[in-house]
Amino acid sequence: MNRRYKVLKQNKVSNIFDLNQTPNPTERLPFLWVIHDEFADWMMTPQYADAVSDVVGRLGVKARAAGISLVFAAQRPDANVMPVQLRANLGNRLVLRVDGEGTSEIVLGEKGAERLLGKGHLAAKLEGTSEIIYGQVPFVDNEFLTLATSKLKLQG
Numbered sequence: 001m002n003r004r005y006k007v008l009k010q011n012k013v014s015n016i017f018d019l020n021q022t023p024n025p026t027e028r029l030p031f032l033w034v035i036h037d038e039f040a041d042w043m044m045t046p047q048y049a050d051a052v053s054d055v056v057g058r059l060g061v062k063a064r065a066a067g068i069s070l071v072f073a074a075q076r077p078d079a080n081v082m083p084v085q086l087r088a089n090l091g092n093r094l095v096l097r098v099d100g101e102g103t104s105e106i107v108l109g110e111k112g113a114e115r116l117l118g119k120g121h122l123a124a125k126l127e128g129t130s131e132i133i134y135g136q137v138p139f140v141d142n143e144f145l146t147l148a149t150s151k152l153k154l155q156g
Contacts, residue, residue, distance in 0.1 A: 001059065004029055004066040016067030031067045034059075039074040040081040053086050060090060077107045091127035108132060 004016070010026050013019045020028050036042070043049045059070055072090070074081050077098070095107045097116035104113035108125045112132050116123060120137040140148075 015065040035071040039072045093125045
């Protein structure tokens with residue numbers, strides 16, 4: 001991330017969007033997605049939890065402008081897994097059905113996710129918005145997924 005900020009500074013732009021639209025930049029930067037799956041399991045290790053909170057604090061403030069998006073996936077998003085200081089540094093939140101109002105408040109910052117229907121029904125709290133956005137995605141079985149993947153591979 002720090003190297004990316006040096007590239008932004010060299011090109012006199014404030015974010016990766018402007019950099020990649022600049023004619024003849026010193027370097028074009030790809031967008032990076034850092035996906036941390038099974039986050040709850042990792043957060044049960046105290047040394048890891050401390051280190052992650054510090055890193056996410058820094059990344060949460062600067063990563064987006066540098067073209068880095070963080071995704072944390074947890075099957076049990078309780079207060080031990082997502083401490084307040086960590087949640088405060090995360091922007092957008094997406095949740096599927098949870099078991100209770102308390103868990104919904106941890107993930108979204110308010111009640112609502114406990115009333116989701118399941119099977120692709122989701123709620124999102126986007127940075128800068130005050131309302132929960134609800135969505136429904138279609139169910140995709142393994143047969144459809146295999147067929148779609150095969151067709152995409154054929155198209156290159």
